[in-house]
Amino acid sequence: MYGSKLLTTMLILLVMIPVCYASYIPQSFSLSDNYYTVYGGPELDAVIAGESEFERGDDVYLLIDIYNYGKILGFDSDKTPSNANEIALAQIEKNYEEGVTTAIGILATLENPYDAPFDIKSPTQSVGSLRGGEKTHAPVEFELKVYEDAPAGEYTLILNLTYEYQKNVEISGTPNMPEVNFWYDDEVTYIPIKVKVKKEPLFEVVSVDCDLYPGKKSIIEVVYKNVGEETAREAIARVSVVDPFSSIDDQAYLGDIEPNGTATAIFKLKVDSDAVAKPYAIDSEIKYKDEIGDTKISDIIKIPVEVKQSEGGIIPIEKIVVVIGIVIGIIIGRYFFKRKFDMGKR
Incomplete structure (x- = not known):
């Protein structure tokens, strides 16, 4: 070195x-x-x-x-x-x-x-x-x-x-x-x-937690990290959505984020009923105050999400097991009922 x-x-x-x-x-x-x-x-x-x-x-x-x-x-x-x-x-x-x-x-x-x-x-x-x-x-x-x-x-x-x-x-x-x-x-x-x-805050998405299905409302939980050199004060995250999404709550207050610090934003979105199941990227930005109190807006930060297959399209395995159990129960019940009925006739 x-x-x-x-x-x-x-x-x-x-x-x-x-x-x-x-x-x-x-x-x-x-x-x-x-x-x-x-x-x-x-x-x-x-x-x-x-x-x-x-x-x-x-x-x-x-x-x-x-x-x-x-x-x-x-x-x-x-x-x-x-x-x-x-x-x-x-x-x-x-x-x-x-x-x-x-x-x-x-x-x-x-x-x-x-x-x-x-x-x-x-x-x-x-x-x-x-x-x-x-x-x-x-x-x-x-x-x-x-x-x-x-x-x-x-x-x-x-x-x-x-x-x-x-x-x-x-x-x-x-x-x-x-x-x-x-x-x-x-x-x-x-x-x-x-x-x-110049030294300044710089943000990246470190994790995303969500379950998105066509026609459903959902909560997206996004963790942002400040990988820059200065503290972002009074930070507010905002998403900008396009089809197949619409926003119910598109802003989240993050507070002060120090260098290497993280903050969690929660957004509420609705997915269009005709949305195609596939990965998407939602645009977000963070508005904050710098060290001297001037208001700044970050560059666009992409949030990776995925719209999953509609719950009505594929039956989950748990439901399949329950249905099979009910059918088997009905078959067994009918068998014993018929057997008892036949013995009574004799």
Whole structure:
């Protein structure tokens, strides 16, 4: 367990480091006309701009601002200008070299390498270019679906940013008609994005007790369990029925249900006389107050039930035994009565 946590921590730290692709010198780049080598480049980071904590089952948009903190760290002189033309060309190159901090054509992809309980619905987003010191004009949006059964807690998603940057510039020609050659490299930066699933009650049905027959009224006893992390206060369960059921009493007060606690609801239903004997699922939901007193309604909770064959359709074995006993009794009685009657005649 400890080794797994350590490995995850190391991976998260590693993804924060920009990764350069293989670098190839352009054919137009001679290096003999290069006056300066510039140190520095883009430095991208990302911050959540809106909500970062969501409820189970939510369809949400995660808003992310992207910043470029890139700076020029220094210059090296590769070639000393020897005349006025070269001095002018060197100055032109230096001006172009300041573009080294610009991240060009940024593409943002939100990834889920650690199997967080989210479904990322948005594809790769085009962000454009960011100069050093700039941020996105508007947050980048990613649509997420939080799993219905997501455990509460903090999770890590990864923002994958790929872009080009200007690695070097070479100037030739004359100051009036300079020939500018650019050398671009590809780079990718991985940024961890922390999101949370909110602590809240979560319900499931743990047992159902009922006897349902066509044309009959019946009581359904349902035991709910709070498998979430917070107490559900003043909880009320309610069923929503469709054919072949109709409700007589469709609500039940459950009270406060603590985490891992249970509560029993009793509903009164009637089954249509023409109901088919088979398994069904009845929709239910629980209305409750959360920790700060706000009223919440749970997702639909299915109650599995079964309508059994009508009691009039198949005679229970007990009744069959009683009937057989009565018939045998009648036969034996008639036998002894007839025998006594015959003996009297003699």
